[in-house]
Amino acid sequence: MPQRLVDRDSLAGSAVEVAPRLLGCRLVAARPGQPVVSGVIVETEAYGGVGDDEASHTFRGRTERNAVMFGPAGRLYVYRIYGMHWCANVVVGADGDGTAVLVRALSPRMGVDVMESRRPKARRASDLTSGPGKLCAALGIDGSDDGVDLCDSRSPLQLRTGRHIDRTAIRRGPRVGITKAVDRPWRFAIADDPNVSRPRPRLTDEGESDR
DNA sequence: ATAGAGATTGCCT
DNA sequence: GGCAATCTCTATA
Numbered sequence A: 001m002p003q004r005l006v007d008r009d010s011l012a013g014s015a016v017e018v019a020p021r022l023l024g025c026r027l028v029a030a031r032p033g034q035p036v037v038s039g040v041i042v043e044t045e046a047y048g049g050v051g052d053d054e055a056s057h058t059f060r061g062r063t064e065r066n067a068v069m070f071g072p073a074g075r076l077y078v079y080r081i082y083g084m085h086w087c088a089n090v091v092v093g094a095d096g097d098g099t100a101v102l103v104r105a106l107s108p109r110m111g112v113d114v115m116e117s118r119r120p121k122a123r124r125a126s127d128l129t130s131g132p133g134k135l136c137a138a139l140g141i142d143g144s145d146d147g148v149d150l151c152d153s154r155s156p157l158q159l160r161t162g163r164h165i166d167r168t169a170i171r172r173g174p175r176v177g178i179t180k181a182v183d184r185p186w187r188f189a190i191a192d193d194p195n196v197s198r199p200r201p202r203l204t205d206e207g208e209s210d211r
Numbered sequence B: 001a002t003a004g005a006g007a008t009t010g011c012c013t
Numbered sequence C: 001g002g003c004a005a006t007c008t009c010t011a012t013a
Helices: A015-021 A112-118 A132-139
Strands: A026-029 A037-047 A076-081 A085-092 A099-108 A157-160 A170-173 A187-190
Touching: A015 A037, A015 A085, A015 A099, A026 A132, A037 A132, A076 A132, A085 A132, A099 A132, A099 A187, A112 A132
Parallel strands: none
Antiparallel strands: A026 A037, A026 A157, A037 A099, A037 A187, A076 A085, A085 A099, A170 A187
């Protein structure tokens, strides 16, 4: 089966439901006049809505920055972090929920040479897209992509289906870099993929520690 | 108005 | 392992 666009309806669930299902999907940058650059999603994090998840940008309601998170599922929410880098999220849930899934790492597929030119500081293949800021740089994602519809074949950024990831091959753990709601194991990753950022999540679906 | 923290990365010791 | 770079939002005045 060839890759097809992810169906918007499949993003209608809660962030913590959708986050593991995005593993294995492809994030594709298809910009006019430029070579296609893409990678398989290997790490995600779920972020909840207003008053629900203290670590989420939407916890205190709508702002200019987080407006896209309150729109329909399938849009890309891009924000600047630490004044330096960009982070990309897939908006999920129902229109108005303010929920999204942060894409934390990719396994490079198409356009690796372009990624290398955009990530001159990467010294190894696994440095190219092994973090939310790194993958945005590699795919050329910035603030001008905020709000792009990933479920539209005419978009410069698209979300496409990939191979199925077995439940037993998924690891989960606490989200990275946050100081609030640190107890929620809302980070998901494909076990043993070299592009997953550190520290690697260690829990199985049953909550058992791996290794 | 001003200050401090933040969903990160890379360079330094 | 520590820490600087530097934009946006929030809290406090």
